Amino acid sequence: xxxxxxxxxxxxxxxxxxxxxxxxxxxxxxxxxxxxxxxxxxxxxxxxxxxxxxxxxxxxxxxxxxxxxxxxxxxxxxxxxxxxxxxxxxxxxxxxxxxxxxxxxxxxxxxxxxxxxxxxxxxxxxxxxxxxxxxxxxxxxxxxxxxxxxxxxxxxxxxxxxxxxxxxxxxxxxxxxxxxxxxxxxxxxxxxxxxxxxxxxxxxxxxxxxxxxxxxxxxxxxxxxxxxxxxxxxxxxxxxxxxxxxxxxxxxxxxxxxxxxxxxxxxxxxxxxxxxxxxxxxxxxxxxxxxxxxxxxxxxxxxxxxxxxxxxxxxxxxxxxxxxxxxxxxxxxxxxxxxxxxxxxxxxxxxxxxxxxxxxxxxxxxxxxxxxxxxxxxxxxxxxxxxxxxxxxxxxxxxxxxxxxxxxxxxxxxxxxxxxxxxxxxxxxxxxxxxxxxxxxxxxxxxxxxxxxxxxxxxxxxxxxxxxxxxxxxxxxxxxxxxxxxxxxxxxxxxxxxxxxxxxxxxxxxxxxxxxxxxxxxxxxxxxxxxxxxxxxxxxxxxxxxxxxxxxxxxxxxxxxxxxxxxxxxxxxxxxxxxxxxxxxxxxxxxxxxxxxxxxxxxxxxxxxxxxxxxxxxxxxxxxxxxxxxxxxxxxxxxxxxxxxxx
Amino acid sequence: xxxxxxxxxxxxxxxxxxxxxxxxxxxxxxxxxxxxxxxxxxxxxxxxxxxxxxxxxxxxxxxxxxxxxxxxxxxxxxxxxxxxxxxxxxxxxxxxxxxxxxxxxxxxxxxxxxxxxxxxxxxxxxxxxxxxxxxxxxxxxxxxxxxxxxxxxxxxxxxxxxxxxxxxxxxxxxxxxxxxxxxxxxxxxxxxxxxxxxxxxxxxxxxxxxxxxxxxxxxxxxxxxxxxxxxxxxxxxxxxxxxxxxxxxxxxxxxxxxxxxxxxxxxxxxxxxxxxxxxxxxxxxxxxxxxxxxxxxxxxxxxxxxxxxxxxxxxx
Ligand code: SF4
Numbered sequence: 001x002x003x004x005x006x007x008x009x010x011x012x013x014x015x016x017x018x019x020x021x022x023x024x025x026x027x028x029x030x031x032x033x034x035x036x037x038x039x040x041x042x043x044x045x046x047x048x049x050x051x052x053x054x055x056x057x058x059x060x061x062x063x064x065x066x067x068x069x070x071x072x073x074x075x076x077x078x079x080x081x082x083x084x085x086x087x088x089x090x091x092x093x094x095x096x097x098x099x100x101x102x103x104x105x106x107x108x109x110x111x112x113x114x115x116x117x118x119x120x121x122x123x124x125x126x127x128x129x130x131x132x133x134x135x136x137x138x139x140x141x142x143x144x145x146x147x148x149x150x151x152x153x154x155x156x157x158x159x160x161x162x163x164x165x166x167x168x169x170x171x172x173x174x175x176x177x178x179x180x181x182x183x184x185x186x187x188x189x190x191x192x193x194x195x196x197x198x199x200x201x202x203x204x205x206x207x208x209x210x211x212x213x214x215x216x217x218x219x220x221x222x223x224x225x226x227x228x229x230x231x232x233x234x235x236x237x238x239x240x241x242x243x244x245x246x247x248x249x250x251x252x253x254x255x256x257x258x259x260x261x262x263x264x265x266x267x268x269x270x271x272x273x274x275x276x277x278x279x280x281x282x283x284x285x286x287x288x289x290x291x292x293x294x295x296x297x298x299x300x301x302x303x304x305x306x307x308x309x310x311x312x313x314x315x316x317x318x319x320x321x322x323x324x325x326x327x328x329x330x331x332x333x334x335x336x337x338x339x340x341x342x343x344x345x346x347x348x349x350x351x352x353x354x355x356x357x358x359x360x361x362x363x364x365x366x367x368x369x370x371x372x373x374x375x376x377x378x379x380x381x382x383x384x385x386x387x388x389x390x391x392x393x394x395x396x397x398x399x400x401x402x403x404x405x406x407x408x409x410x411x412x413x414x415x416x417x418x419x420x421x422x423x424x425x426x427x428x429x430x431x432x433x434x435x436x437x438x439x440x441x442x443x444x445x446x447x448x449x450x451x452x453x454x455x456x457x458x459x460x461x462x463x464x465x466x467x468x469x470x471x472x473x474x475x476x477x478x479x480x481x482x483x484x485x486x487x488x489x490x491x492x493x494x495x496x497x498x499x500x501x502x503x504x505x506x507x508x509x510x511x512x513x514x515x516x517x518x519x520x521x522x523x524x525x526x527x528x529x530x531x532x533x534x535x536x537x538x539x540x541x542x543x544x545x546x547x548x549x550x551x552x553x554x555x556x557x558x559x560x561x562x563x564x565x566x567x568x569x570x571x572x573x574x575x576x577x578x579x580x581x582x583x584x585x586x587x588x589x590x591x592x593x594x595x596x597x598x599x600x601x602x603x604x605x606x607x608x609x610x611x612x613x614x615x616x617x618x619x620x621x622x623x624x625x626x627x628x629x630x631x632x633x634x635x636x637x638x639x640x641x642x643x644x645x646x647x
Numbered sequence: 648x649x650x651x652x653x654x655x656x657x658x659x660x661x662x663x664x665x666x667x668x669x670x671x672x673x674x675x676x677x678x679x680x681x682x683x684x685x686x687x688x689x690x691x692x693x694x695x696x697x698x699x700x701x702x703x704x705x706x707x708x709x710x711x712x713x714x715x716x717x718x719x720x721x722x723x724x725x726x727x728x729x730x731x732x733x734x735x736x737x738x739x740x741x742x743x744x745x746x747x748x749x750x751x752x753x754x755x756x757x758x759x760x761x762x763x764x765x766x767x768x769x770x771x772x773x774x775x776x777x778x779x780x781x782x783x784x785x786x787x788x789x790x791x792x793x794x795x796x797x798x799x800x801x802x803x804x805x806x807x808x809x810x811x812x813x814x815x816x817x818x819x820x821x822x823x824x825x826x827x828x829x830x831x832x833x834x835x836x837x838x839x840x841x842x843x844x845x846x847x848x849x850x851x852x853x854x855x856x857x858x859x860x861x862x863x864x865x866x867x868x869x870x871x872x873x874x875x876x877x878x879x880x881x882x883x884x885x886x887x888x889x890x891x892x893x894x895x896x897x898x899x900x901x902x903x904x905x906x907x908x909x910x911x912x913x914x915x916x917x918x919x920x921x922x923x924x925x926x927x928x929x930x931x932x933x934x935x936x937x938x939x940x941x942x943x944x945x946x947x948x949x950x951x952x953x954x955x956x957x958x959x960x961x962x963x
Contacts, residue, residue, distance in 0.1 A: 136665035141942045143901025144919075144935050148673045151923045151931040228790050232905055235792050236920050251793060255909070262800055269793030276788030299854045301771040302862070304872045381863055406872075413869035421867075426860040431882050431957060441868040476958040492868065 026289045033285020040278035043271075047095035056085035058092045059243045067261045080250075080264050081257055089245060094271055096246040100157065101227035104165045108226075109219050111165075112172020113211070119173070120180035121203055131177070134170040142167050143229065150238050157230075157246070160239035164229050168222055175218050179211040213290040220283035224276045231272055247272050305380035305409060306336070308389035308402040315393050325398035328500045328532050329355040329378065329417070335391030336370075336377045347373040349556035350392070352630075355500065360523075360533040362547035362564065364540055364579065370556040371536045372422075375502050377402075378534075379413050415445040418493035420522070422505040424485035428477040434488045435461070435473025441495045460491040464521060483514035490522055494529065501526055502534045507542065519546060540580055544568055552576045555611030558630060562637030572639040575612045610641065618643050651954060651961060659947050663940060667719070670936045671712050674928060685928050689728045701725075724933035729925050734933040738915060742937060745914030748906065749899045751830055752837035756899070757892050760842040764849020769876060771854065779846060786843025791902050795836040795909035802832060833910040837902050841895040848891050852884035859883070886957045893949035897942050 027033050046053075056075075062083035070078045070086075077086040115134070119127040137145065149163035183189060184207070192202050231248030233239035240249040247268045254265025308314065315332075336348040348370040355361050363371040376382045378394055380402065394401040396416065401409060421427040429437060438457035442448055448456065454473065461469035464487040477485055486506060493501050503522060507515040523546050526533050537543050543550055543564065550567050552560040552575065560573040571577045609624040610616070616623070623642060630640045675681065682698040683690045699705055702725065703714040718725070724734035767779040802808050809832055856862065857880050865879040866872075904916035911917070915934050922930040954960040 132665070136662070136669055139662050139666050139943055139946075140669070140935075140939050141897035141900040143898075143904060144938055145669075145673075147904065147919055147923065148670065148931065148935045151919075151928065151935075152673050152676045155923065224788065228788075231790060232792060235790075235905065236908060238920070238923060248790075248792075251790075251796075255796065258796055258800060259804055265796055266793075266800070269790060269796070272790050272793065273785070273788055276790075277784060280784060280788050299851065299858075301768055301854050302857050304866065304875070379867060381867055383858065383863075410869045410871060413867055415869055419864075419867040421860065421864060423860070427864045429861040429865065429879055429883070430959060431886070432879075440870065440874075444868065444870055478959050478962070492864070495868075 027282075027285050030285045030288060032281050033288075036278045036281025036285065039274060040282060043094065043275060043278065044098070047091055047098060050091050050095050053091070055088035055091060058084060058089045058245075060084065067257070067264070069261070070263050070267075077267055078261075078263055080253065081261075086250075086264065086267060089250060090247075090268060090271060093245050093247045093250050093268065094275065096157075096240065096244070097227055097231055097248070097272070098275065100161050100230050100246065101223050104161050104226045104230065105168070105219055105223040108165045108168035108222065109172050109215055112169040113176045113215055115169065115173040116176030116178075117180055117203055117207060117211070120177045120184050121199070121207065123184075127177075130173070134173050137167070137170045138174075140167075143232070146229065146233065147238075150233065155238040155241065157234070157240040157244070160230055160233040164226055164233070168226060171222065172215070172218055175214055176211050179214040180207055183207060183210050217283070217287050217290055220279065220286050224279040224283065227279070228272065228276060247275075300385045303384045304406055305384070306377060306382040306387050306389055306402070307384040308380070309391075311393070311400055311403040314389070314391050314402070325395075327354050328357055328396060329353075329534070330395040331374070331378070331392065332395070333392035334374065334377060334394065335389070336373050336382055337388055337390050338386040339388065340386050346556050347387075348377060351551075351553070351556075351558055353551055353558065353561075355532050355534060357499065358527075358530050358532055359549065360526075360535065360547045362535045362537065362543035362550040363553055364537055364543050364550055365553035366538060369553040371553045372504055374553070375419075375504050375534060375536050378502060379417055379419070380409060381419070411445075414441050414492075414498070415496045416498055417500045417502065418496070418498040420486075420489050420493045420501060420503040420506045423509045424477075424482065424489045425509065428485055428488060430477055433474050433476060434480070437488070438473075438491050438495050441492060445496045457491070457495070460494060461488070463494075463525065464488070464491045466491075483510055483518060486510060486514075486518050487521070490518070490525070494525060494531075497529055498531055500532045500534065502536075504536045505538070506535075508537070508539075515542075522546075540568070552579065557611065557640065558638075559612065559640040560638065561630070562634070566634065566637050570637075572633045572637065572644045573612075573641045574616045574618050574643075576639075618646075652951060655947055655950055659943060662943050666939045666943060667716060667936060668712070670932055670939065671715055674932045675708060675711070677928065681928075684926065685725075686728050687926050694728075719936075724936070725929035727922075727927050727930045729922075729927045730930070734929050737918065737930060738933050738937050741913060741915045741918050742941075744912060745900075745903055745907070745916060745938070746941065747826075748830065748833055748837065748912055748914060749896070749903050751834040752841065752899050752903075752906075753892070753896055755834055755838035756842035756845055756895060759838065760845025761849050761888065763842075764846045765853055765876070765881065767846065767850040768853035768857070771850075776850075779850075783843045783846045786839050787847075789839065790905075791836050791840055792905040792909050794839055795833065795906055798832045798836055799909070829912075833906045833912055836909070837899055837906045840902065841899050844895060844898075845888070845891065849884065849888055852887045853880060856880045856884045882956060886953060889949050889953045889956075893946040896945040896949075900938055900942055 028037070062079070065075070065079050065083035066081055068075050068079040068083075070076065072078055075085050075087070077090065080086055080089070115130055119130040145167045146160075146163040149166060150159055153159040153162065189202070189206070192206055197206075230239055231246060231251070234246050234248030235252040235255075237252055240246045242249070242253075245253070250268040251265050251272075254261070254268070257264050331351055331353045334348055334351045335346065338345040338347055351370070351374050353361065353363075353374075363374065365371045373382055373387070377387075377389055378401065380389075382389075389402050396412060401412065404412070428434065435454055435457045438460055439450070439453040442453040442456050443450065446453075458469045458473050461473060466472050466484060466487055472480070472484075477488070480488065486509070489506065493503075501522075506522065507518050510518060519542065523533075533546070535543060535546050540550075547564050550561065550564045551558045552567070552573065554575050560567060560571065560576045567576065568580065571580050609622075609626060610619070610628050613619045613623045620643065628640055628642055630638045631644075633639050633644050677684050680695070681704050682695045682702075685698055685702075686694050702718075703711050706714070722735055724738070726732070727734050727737060730737055763779050763782075767776040770776050809828055853876075857876075859880075861883075862875060862880055865875045870879070903912075903914060904919060906912065907914045907916035908920055915938055919931055919934045921927075922934065
């Protein structure tokens with residue numbers, strides 16, 4: 001959702017990760033998780049070895065030796081109020097806490113998963129009944145419910161464990177039901193049922209393996225909680241009863257000695273902390289590994305602008321700018337790359353284009369051709385990471401934008417150059433009234449008062465033909481139709497009378513009638529106000545209706561460019577010819593549409609020579625050797641093909 | 648909006664009913680004669696007969712429940728035979744300190760958690776983010792009863808800056824300043840864990856929202872990055888954060904049991920712990936019920952707050 005252009009550029013690559021290492025291997029690659037694993041293994045080894053370690057007996061009092069500080073000979077961590085060795089009690093106590101926590105978590109996950117699977121698989125009233133019950137339990141503050149259960153059963157370690165187990169069951173039940181439900185509803189499940197597989201077989205062989213990762217993640221989180229909570233109950237005197245002590249019990253006993261002998265209470269707490277840290281680190285690591293949504297790097301913060309390498313480096317080898325200083329936009333040799341893991345995707349790889357004042361220029365191409373990334377690169381709106389401008393210049397009246405300061409760039413954004421985005425459903429802020437979404441841009445750039453800006457916003461809504469604009473300015477985006485939202489998008493772009501409007505597939509999400517209206521409106525308004533237009537579309541018909549010039553993009557490069565009428569009538573590049581064959585002739589119906597065979601190239605593995613060669617019906621061996629340049633075929637018409645002049 | 652409040656209030660009724668059923672059932676699970684359990688050491692034959700008649704304990708469970716609820720609706724939760732007073736009186740005396748403690752903790756946790764979460768998201772992978780991430784890990788792994796003791800040890804005993812307990816009378820004449828000084832350490836203790844959870848959540852929510860198309864639109868308008876982050880991104884992130892604040896209210900109300908014990912705070916949590924050890928069953932029942940009801944109401948408030956900022960929820 002975040003960067004449609006990005007997603008479109010590389011579906012092929014991301015869905016087939018090569019030689020994926022096992023989950024465990026990936027877990028150990030995670031530095032934090034390995035640390036947790038190490039910490040926990042250390043603790044586990046020590047507590048498992050407790051019976052064979054040369055420890056003092058944990059329950060034998062020796063009042064003569066009471067409250068010795070740590071590092072006393074014979075008592076490494078000192079002694080408690082009745083002279084018992086703290087180290088020994090600590091190790092035995094950790095053993096108890098860990099065992100109780102793990103056992104309780106396993107039982108809770110077992111019962112919870114069973115309830116969740118049953119509810120999801122049976123559905124109907126069983127589901128409703130079970131889930132209402134679960135909801136009720138979850139309406140309690142977690143620990144209070146445990147307290148009530150302990151109150152009923154009486155204090156004691158086993159009862160505390162039962163209480164902690166019960167209050168954790170809802171957590172698993174709900175999670176497993178959710179995961180299982182999404183599988184139960186698939187066609188695949190329906191097929192399994194129809195084919196007469198027994199319920200038990202379906203549940204245990206089909207359902208369970210699919211919800212297992214969720215259960216494992218849940219377990220890894222809850223074991224930590226459960227150790228903390230059981231320790232808490234023991235701390236309150238409601239869990240382990242003396243002389244037996246788990247970590248919480250030791251803390252509770254030490255509480256009254258806090259001022260005299262702080263080590264008695266602080267040391268067990270430290271062990272609980274280490275135990276919980278170890279478990280939580282492993283849990284986080286597991287979640288990263290098992291939950292694809294959270295895969296590292298999947299949630300990188302997008303920066304205020306696209307990263308760019310230094311202008312000096314980018315402009316190496318470019319010809320002199322020429323007339324660029326008088327143009328609202330001149331792009332020279334633009335290269336924008338995405339770095340995903342170790343792969344680099346050259347989404348835009350050497351694009352030149354110029355737009356004169358008031359001119360309307362189109363970019364046409366399939367998804368993944370780099371047209372949207374080109375448009376977004378202009379004002380640094382390509383998401384970084386992973387995007388980066390690695391080459392070329394973006395000149396706005398001679399001012400290089402990729403190296404302008406952020407505050408200068410922000411002055412140009414929305415004021416001199418404005419965008420109309422694709423899919424107004426996701427490009428308007430759902431929580432802000434539309435009038436304000438227009439007015440804030442006016443306030444930002446024209447320094448108008450709030451009231452004046454709102455008045456102008458209403459006027460803009462009127463000029464994009466929103467009915468009852470005064471009233472609609474107070475509406476939220478979800479209260480508008482798709483066409484109206486797109487008009488709001490246009491109003492935002494027009495808010496500060498920019499010199500250039502960049503419209504990225506502004507009509508793609510709309511139905512045909514609305515499409516035509518919005519197009520007409522956009523064109524009229526920008527002519528009225530004398531703004532230039534950069535119009536991006538996959539649809540040649542739309543481009544022909546709006547633009548003076550067109551650039552055809554393929555594989556991150558311009559493969560043909562020229563006046564629209566000229567290119568339409570005499571397309572010279574085989575790709576353009578194919579693209580035009582796909583367009584039903586304007587106004588005429590029933591013409592056969594021949595799709596272009598093959599898929600657009602993945603831009604991390606562009607073939608040498610012509611990127612279109614694998615799909616080109618005219619391809620010759622020499623097409624795949626060396627660089628092919630964009631050459632003039634007429635006075636103002638260019639094509640990137642070595643066979644343009646072959647018969 | 649009034650209609651919405653009314654609908655939400657209606658939805659709360661079945662939840663409260665369910666909560667009361669569970670509280671009632673848990674206590675009626677006690678093995679043996681319930682009247683004897685309620686009376687504990689005061690169980691003379693006359694007393695047992697009295698209690699049995701009053702609470703309808705010789706009747707079947709559903710009738711017992713109806714009797715219990717009808718008493719409840721008259722503000723009668725029975726009598727504590729250990730404290731020699733009505734359960735309701737004892738709870739009412741202790742409700743305010745608990746709500747004050749939990750409320751202060753929740754406010755601290757939300758404010759701190761959200762703020763640090765935003766900082767971590769905005770400075771992702773830089774040192775502030777790393778520092779915050781490590782603190783969060785420690786925060787969610789720390790037992791609050793231990794943290795409370797450390798704070799007592801350090802600020803109360805070593806530095807002697809703040810009182811470490813002894814808040815026996817809420818309105819004992821010390822005034823607001825006195826209450827605040829007594830509140831600071833326990834509220835901080837209680838806020839630490841809940842705050843850590845909220846930092847993590849806020850960081851994730853902000854990162855997610857900052858990738859949305861409308862944030863790109865906001866940037867394309869030339870808005871400053873602080874306006875993009877705080878007005879456009881944060882408001883949307885908040886929609887997901889508020890319900891979790893409601894959940895944290897549950898953790899805070901539960902965790903209050905530990906913190907009240909450590910700091911000797913005169914609230915319901917400490918009352919519950921001693922009531923469990925003295926087997927004062929009706930007091931436990933009443934205390935759990937009232938706190939659970941408070942939790943349900945807090946969640947009602949967060950629900951309403953969420954629909955205040957999200958027009959899409961208001962509409963549905
Ligand atoms: S260069 Fe060769 S492969 Fe490429 S379009 Fe021209 S003919 Fe086709």
